[in-house]
Amino acid sequence: MGVSAVVWVLTVLAIVGLLAFDYFFHVRSAHVPTLREAAVWSSLYVGIAIAFGLGTLVIGGTGMGSEYFAGYITEKALSVDNLFVFLIIMTSFRVPRENQQKVLLxxxxxxxxxxxxxxxLGSALLNTFAWVFYLFxxxxLITAGNMLKPQTEESHSAQNVIVRLARRLFPTTENYDEDKLxxxxxxxxxxxxxxLVMVAIGGTDLMFALDSIPAIFGLTQNVYVVFTATAFSLLGLRQLYFLLDGLLDRLIYLSFGLAAILAxxxxxLILHALHENNLPFINGGEPIEVMEISTGLSLVVILVVLVITILASLFSTRGRTQTAMAxxxxxxxxYLDAEYTDDANERERLFARLQESKEHIIALGPKAKQIVKxxxxxxxxxxxxxxxxxTSTKS
Incomplete structure (x- = not known):
């Protein structure tokens, strides 16, 4: 189904409008969002994405609708995995809690x-060169293999090449000046x-795009569906960061699930490439009749894998222990960083969670304690x- 220029313009304006609303009504005034605020707005953005998908299903048909939902769910899951790296970057740069929303937006x-x-770019390449499906x-498959490697805080560095170059070329301060750049x-x-932290987040996002875009093109080649599914998966990511705070480390099997989905x-994609094959050194440049996987089956596989890996993570003793340690x-x-936050409620939240995590570690049995090194x-x-x-209470 083709999409008119008017629909494209209206869609882009709606997305820009949502981002502007997010900035002027939530992010512009620095504050620490409550759990209730994060839950309400995260649910709202998910609701908007689902409503859009249902509209696509009605107007564009079952095929287009299922492609959108498969792409949206995949991109959303990849975004959640990316939040772990964002958390590491925020911690590395000691970003004040009140300013983290602006960095994320x-x-x-x-x-x-x-x-x-x-x-x-990907759409242009796929329409011009069928062999690009092989590359994607x-x-x-390579990304899926890399995701099976153990991922720890030491595996990621906030001091990426762009940040190091920025520090070398431009004078920088060690301390924050509210939210000034x-x-x-x-x-x-x-x-x-x-x-600098915005540069680090932006550079990391570029690397994430190299993984996520081939993934969604493996589910649909409809550029409008690819764009909207990707855009709606990113909207609400800021709220989701605060909503899942404290649970990100617990999703210890999510990377395995995502590896399975990407594989x-x-x-x-490779099956589709074989079906459209025109490379002379493969079957003499002729297409190969192979089984192609439908979008409906892809959607089922994605949902089943995600449900299994998320439930396995949440009910895992290792997951709960890893969360407590982190x-x-x-x-x-x-808590010990005087510049982290001026919000008394946020400091109380940190202390309460710290106490809860401490009690969890102390209460572990002998076998489970082997996890805590x-x-x-x-x-x-x-x-x-x-x-x-x-000391602060006495003073």
Whole structure:
């Protein structure tokens, strides 16, 4: 089904309008969103995406509608996995809690622009060269293999090439100046860490786009569906970050599920490439009659894999323990950092979660305790927080 220029313009304006609304009514005034606020707005954006999908189903037909939902669910799952890396970057740069929303929104805008460029480039390549399906398929299989490697905080670095280059070329401060990107120091204009963390998030988004765009093209080649599914999966990502805070580390099997999904889509792309084959060194340049995987089957596989991996993560003792370990480390360092937040409620939330995580580690059985390799370090962090809290209460 073709989509008119009017529909394209209206869709883009609607997405820009949602981003503008998000900025002026939520992000412009720096604050720490409550769990209720994050849940309400995250649900609203998911509702908008589902409503759009139902409209696509009615107007565009079953095929177009199922392609949209398959693409949206896949991109949303990949976005959740990406949030873990965003969390590491935020922690590395010690971004004040009140300013994290602005960093995330800028990251989403950069990601949308980058993905739009990759989408139209990818579409042009696929329409011109059928063999590009082979490249996309192989790229997804390689990505799937990489996702099976253990991912830890040490696996990712906020100090990526772009950030290191920015630090070398431009003067930067060590401390934040509220949410300013540029400030004055010793009579000259210098960059703040706020700008650097946005650069880090933006650079990371570019790398994510290289994985996610081939994945959705493996489900549909309809550019409008690819664009809208990608855009709606990114909208609401800011709220989801705060909603899943404390649970991201618990999704320990999500990367395995995503690896399985990407491998499945990669295989689907290669089968399609064989069906459209025109490479002279494969079957003499003639198409090969192979089984092609329908979008309906793809949607079922994606949903089943995600449900299994998410439930397995949530009910896993290892997952709960890993969450407790990560929470103690991050919450303790944040609580001890005087610049992290001025919000008293946020400090109370950190302390309460720290205590809960500490009790979980202490209550572990002998076998489960083998997971905790640095219990002494974690307990020392907890003791430092308690001592700081008692000192501040007395004063």
């Amino acid at each position: 800028v990251g989403i805008v950069i990601s949308l622009i980058a993905r739009a460029g990759f989408i139209f 398929g192989l790229a997804l 540029i400030t004055h120091q010793n009579g000259r204009r210098v960059m703040t860490p706020m700008l 499945f889509i990669g295989a689907k 929470n103690i480390r991050r919450d303790a360092l944040a 640095n219990e002494t370090e974690l307990m020392e962090l907890c003791a430092r927080v308690i001592e700081t809290r008692q």
